[in-house]
Amino acid sequence: MFSYEKEKLSEDIVSIVNKYGKNRTSLLPILQSVQEKHHFISETAIQEIADLLGIHPVEVYGVATFYSFLNPDQKAVFKIRLCQTISCEMQGKEKIKNVLENELGIKFGETTKDNRFSLEFVNCLGMCDQGPALLVNQKVYTKVTPEKVKEIIDECKSQFSSHFLSKEE
Ligand code: FES
Structure with a gap:
């Protein structure tokens, strides 16, 4: 920290x-x-x-x-959990997995060195008709596209900056 x-x-x-x-x-x-x-x-x-x-x-x-x-054991500020169950699998979960890994430079099961992001799989989030679905902490995102992944990550980064860096200015 x-x-x-x-x-x-x-x-x-x-x-x-x-x-x-x-x-x-x-x-x-x-x-x-x-x-x-x-x-x-x-x-x-x-x-x-x-x-x-x-x-x-x-x-x-x-x-x-x-x-x-x-979540006392949660190390990352933003814990991203991607649904790996069949409906999301069929609606492009693999593509979303790859974009997340590329954008963050980590694999699923890992946490970024600065502890800002972690990636993990979860089972059905109950949003099967709106897949691929993922959670960022408690917030659900549905019909996630590669473009949306980038927006979600940018949104997290800007939340992090305004939350932690505003005092530095
Ligand atoms: S299969 Fe992904 S939300 Fe149900």
Whole structure:
């Protein structure tokens, strides 16, 4: 994690903890807010929250993993999951896979060195008539074309810049 990201994360955690209060019962809304703002709960975030609440990091980790949507093990800021099930397979999933790998310079199952993107396959997302379908974190994209892949990646990059780099300006 870059130092400006760490600084921004610390600042956000302090203000989130102040908002919800420094007690155990606030742990879940605190984790949800951090997840919402930073897209995942990193080890650094777990440690900082534990310090601020005066509880053991294992307790914070336990709550984060119990609520699987909090994704504490997710390293990438943008976790891209492409549907590999039959309908999407027949609607051009392979082409989308190749464009994603080329654009990001990684293979499926990998994470970019800067931890911004990861690629993985998932099974049916329930959008079979609108394939190929993919998820970026919790957001669903349907009828994805190679051009749309580039737009999605650009959109993520600009979100990342405005989120993390605005303080640098
Ligand atoms: S097969 Fe891809 S969404 Fe159902």
